Amino acid sequence: MRISVIGTGYVGLVAGTCLADTGHRVICVDIDEERIARLKRGELSIYEPGLEELLTRNIEEERLSFTSDTGEAVAKSLLVFLCVGTPSLENGEHDISALMGAAEHVARVMDGYRIIVNKSTGPAGTTARIAARMRELTGHEFDVVVNPEFIKEGAAVDDFLRPDRIVVGCEDVRVLEIMRELYAPFLRTGKPFLAMDLASAEMSKLAVNAMLAARISVMNEFATFCEAAGADVSHVREAVAADGRIGAGYLFPGLGFGGSCLPKDVIACAAWAEKLGLDAPLLRAAAAVNDAALRRFIGRIRSFYGEAVARKRIAIWGTTFKPRTDDLRGAPALRVIDALLGAGAAIHAYDPVAGKKLAALYGDRIRVAAKNYDALVDADGLVICTEWNEFRRPDYDRMAELMRERVIFDGRNLYTPATLEQNGFQYFSVGRG
Ligand SMILES: NC(=O)c1ccc[n+]([C@@H]2O[C@H](COP(=O)([O-])OP(=O)(O)OC[C@H]3O[C@@H](n4cnc5c(N)ncnc54)[C@H](O)[C@@H]3O)[C@@H](O)[C@H]2O)c1
Structure with a gap:
């Protein structure tokens, strides 16, 4: 054809x-x-x-x-x-x-x-x-x-x-x-x-995105409960994912979903419902929980450093909204970077494929590293925003040597807290006690 x-x-x-x-x-x-x-x-x-x-x-x-x-x-x-x-x-x-x-x-x-x-x-x-x-x-x-x-x-x-x-x-x-x-x-x-029919096909797409967004938001809400209750959301997630009625996809808690589809489609659907005179409380909640997850994550970094954040150099690993793409649209990392820049911190970011796009977006307001460890030189902390594979098993000794302060804020729960502690890092992840 x-x-x-x-x-x-x-x-x-x-x-x-x-x-x-x-x-x-x-x-x-x-x-x-x-x-x-x-x-x-x-x-x-x-x-x-x-x-x-x-x-x-x-x-x-x-x-x-x-x-x-x-x-x-x-x-x-x-x-x-x-x-x-x-x-x-x-x-x-x-x-x-x-x-x-x-x-x-x-x-x-x-x-x-x-x-x-x-x-x-x-x-x-x-x-x-x-x-x-x-x-x-x-x-x-x-x-x-x-x-x-x-x-x-x-x-x-x-x-x-x-x-x-x-x-x-x-x-x-x-x-x-x-x-x-x-x-x-x-x-x-x-x-x-x-x-x-035409309308049902259009609605199917919105319903799928709403369902995926809701799953992530439910887990992010449980991450907050887990922190308050001294539980570990990673274990909870495994138990939930093993349920045949639920399945494993889109259950990872963290700094929230991003991208050019999920956030905008959920909000658009809720706005459209309102126009039709309907309420869409679940959609609004999925979006609000997602926003709160990111604000909590940023808030944790801000409260750790306090006013001194203005004198800190923060490394960022991963800036795309998910791994294996160069898409920065709606990426949570951009909000993290903007918040830290706004507080006066210096940013040294690394992304395996989006470096050029990032440099074009921020110009000389941030430094973009060509290699992941380069971003860590003299860093007062590392923030992980995207779960690229190469971040999963890093060389902790090398990281410790390069960084000025051994602090990691992990928005994707990549590491085991005990391992990081043994390696001399202060480690903050999501929903783990
Ligand atoms: N990105 C995804 O993963 C994904 C997945 C499923 C559905 N969608 C949906 O698919 C649609 C496209 O998304 P995308 O991410 O590919 O968008 P995109 O922004 O990556 O690409 C859109 C392209 O259309 C071009 N364009 C705009 N107006 C044009 C015109 N009049 N004539 C020719 N080209 C024109 C733009 O220059 C751009 O290159 C959106 O509605 C999105 O919600 C996206």
């Missing part, structure tokens, strides 16, 4: 590349011309494990190409995927203006029948609104499909190639068969293809 993908961010680039890998001819479009120029040279615009090899192969085999010309791409495609960002408006709702803009552009350049597949996240009714607006702009026939994306950054290629399920909201049986055929190569292990 001939496919165009509008938006080459984390979702569009992964979707376009993986679809090309099953034999389709895919043209990816972006309004960011620099991004397109880099992609044409085979240079990734994002860090995503496994993507580069797939991208290069599919460019070489002429199944995958890039353009900033929406008209050129749409002219050659039956299916047009919309994968543009839907960030938060000031009131918390999804800002679907870029998505609507992309759809309007497609409508203006369409020269015949097209299937418009919306992968961007928005409230139920978004795709119906897109269809209504497109009908105002074009006389050509088209169908719309909702196909929410459930990939996780850091494992996005694997998630796309081996999804837990495919959700398709669609009103036309022939279009549904086309979507079924498109996804058949990814569902050979028997995972379900779930067909439903």
